[in-house]
Amino acid sequence: MSAPAFPELPAGFRFGVATAAYQVEGAHDEDGRGPSIWDTFSHSSGRTLAGATGDTACDHYHRYGEDIALLRGLGVDGYRFSIAWPRLLPGGTGPVNPKGLDFYDRLIDGLLAVGIAPTVTLYHWDLPQALEDRGGWRVRETAEAFAQYAALAAERYGDRVERWITLNEPYCSAFLGYAEGRHAPGAEEGRGALAAAHHLLVAHGLAVRELRAAGAQEVGIALSLDRIHLASALPEDRAALRRAKVLHNEVWTEPLLAGRYPVHEAETWAGLADGPWRLPGDLELIGAPPDFLGVNFYRPVTFAAAPHREAAPERRTAVDIGVTELDRYRSRRTTMGWPVVPDALTELLRELHARYPRLPPVWITGNGSAEDDTAGLDGRVRDTARIDYLADHLAAVADAISAGVDVRGYYVWSLLDDFEWTHGHGQRFGLVHVDHDTLTRTPKDSYHWYRGLITAHRAQAEEPAR
Numbered sequence: 001m002s003a004p005a006f007p008e009l010p011a012g013f014r015f016g017v018a019t020a021a022y023q024v025e026g027a028h029d030e031d032g033r034g035p036s037i038w039d040t041f042s043h044s045s046g047r048t049l050a051g052a053t054g055d056t057a058c059d060h061y062h063r064y065g066e067d068i069a070l071l072r073g074l075g076v077d078g079y080r081f082s083i084a085w086p087r088l089l090p091g092g093t094g095p096v097n098p099k100g101l102d103f104y105d106r107l108i109d110g111l112l113a114v115g116i117a118p119t120v121t122l123y124h125w126d127l128p129q130a131l132e133d134r135g136g137w138r139v140r141e142t143a144e145a146f147a148q149y150a151a152l153a154a155e156r157y158g159d160r161v162e163r164w165i166t167l168n169e170p171y172c173s174a175f176l177g178y179a180e181g182r183h184a185p186g187a188e189e190g191r192g193a194l195a196a197a198h199h200l201l202v203a204h205g206l207a208v209r210e211l212r213a214a215g216a217q218e219v220g221i222a223l224s225l226d227r228i229h230l231a232s233a234l235p236e237d238r239a240a241l242r243r244a245k246v247l248h249n250e251v252w253t254e255p256l257l258a259g260r261y262p263v264h265e266a267e268t269w270a271g272l273a274d275g276p277w278r279l280p281g282d283l284e285l286i287g288a289p290p291d292f293l294g295v296n297f298y299r300p301v302t303f304a305a306a307p308h309r310e311a312a313p314e315r316r317t318a319v320d321i322g323v324t325e326l327d328r329y330r331s332r333r334t335t336m337g338w339p340v341v342p343d344a345l346t347e348l349l350r351e352l353h354a355r356y357p358r359l360p361p362v363w364i365t366g367n368g369s370a371e372d373d374t375a376g377l378d379g380r381v382r383d384t385a386r387i388d389y390l391a392d393h394l395a396a397v398a399d400a401i402s403a404g405v406d407v408r409g410y411y412v413w414s415l416l417d418d419f420e421w422t423h424g425h426g427q428r429f430g431l432v433h434v435d436h437d438t439l440t441r442t443p444k445d446s447y448h449w450y451r452g453l454i455t456a457h458r459a460q461a462e463e464p465a466r
């Protein structure tokens with residue numbers, strides 16, 4: 001399949017693909033793995049679509065050899081996966097599970113054997129249940145336990161891992177998990193989630209320290225950052241935009257990238273900066289400059305002041321900061337209902353670049369689309385909508401680079417159709433189709449397209465300058 005070249009992308013630009021442990025591994029109670037909050041949550045009635053769980057997911061724990069072969073066929077430079085904390089430390093702290101350690105040795109060695117660099121996420125939402133039982137992210141002990149876990153992983157795998165991501169999308173862990181209850185552990189504690197947000201940031205800071213002490217090459221974090229559009233020029237909508245930016249982006253980016261708390265925090269949820277959870281030195285710990293920033297991006301959002309006449313009641317955000325999401329985009333939607341607006345990614349990257357003089361190199365650590373992928377009679381999955389989505393977002397990245405943003409690489413979300421959290425098996429993000437009954441993997445057209453693009457980019461980069 002022919003792939004468009006992206007001459008605008010620099011020669012050394014790196015291409016990858018991503019997954020996460022709970023979404024693909026399965027083997028939830030095998031070889032000594034302890035339970036995580038997502039096991040408990042997905043097994044609770046009514047939490048996920050059709051009661052789906054990650055018990056089997058894509059069975060990657062057993063089929064990782066086949067998945068490495070798929071990665072090799074794809075020709076990616078890097079593979080981003082996460083380690084399941086409860087596989088290494090079934091109780092969160094305490095005894096180490098040797099079989100868990102061995103699994104990631106096999107995976108990492110298998111990747112290196114075919115020339116693929118591992119990018120490891122330490123926390124992609126699967127907190128050991130034992131730690132949740134002791135307070136979860138509400139308490140500082142969890143951040144300290146995370147640091148010990150990071151040290152263990154760094155000591156064992158540090159010689160072979162190219163890039164470490166401490167946390168994936170702490171927004172979801174803190175606010176969906178502890179404020180709205182839409183994600184595990186399902187707590188609806190409103191602004192109580194600020195303690196979780198702070199402890200996640202502290203966990204990141206402590207883990208960075210451990211990883212660096214163990215000689216890690218590159219350490220960063222992956223944030224889901226929103227490009228937020230203004231609903232109108234009315235002062236109340238401008239103020240709503242500011243509040244939404246604080247909650248969605250700046251709670252994370254200000255301490256991490258500028259060593260300060262959000263300027264407009266008081267207009268949102270006064271307290272992050274002055275809560276009892278903050279100890280002297282925390283801001284310095286959190287603000288130690290990361291080697292890179294991971295940005296996960298899927299769609300833009302528009303927020304207006306609430307109540308707002310255009311907003312259907314269900315579009316109101318559950319975290320009550322007097323803001324409502326407007327559904328204003330005329331573009332195509334993915335099956336998640338998300339509008340496809342690639343320019344919003346360029347805008348977001350430019351905004352970050354303009355705001356943070358200390359912005360480190362950026363990696364797009366998650367970008368992709370869920371589509372209605374059905375195989376044709378010939379077994380082929382013609383996912384042209386996904387190909388368009390990926391091509392347009394890569395072009396958006398190229399535009400950001402032309403505008404001066406230092407973006408080093410891009411990971412497609414995702415390699416496989418996996419367990420999509422509360423959507424269970426109802427959403428397909430993969431370049432590879434997975435039959436959830438037989439677990440058969442079938443590369444989609446987008447897989448072949450991405451391979452072609454990577455090959456074309458490499459060939460172009462290797463051409464002698466004329």
Ligand code: BGC
Nearest residue numbers: 020168169224296366413420
């Ligand atoms: C999350 C994934 C999720 C994807 C699609 C990503 O940014 O990290 O876990 O499957 O978004 O919703």
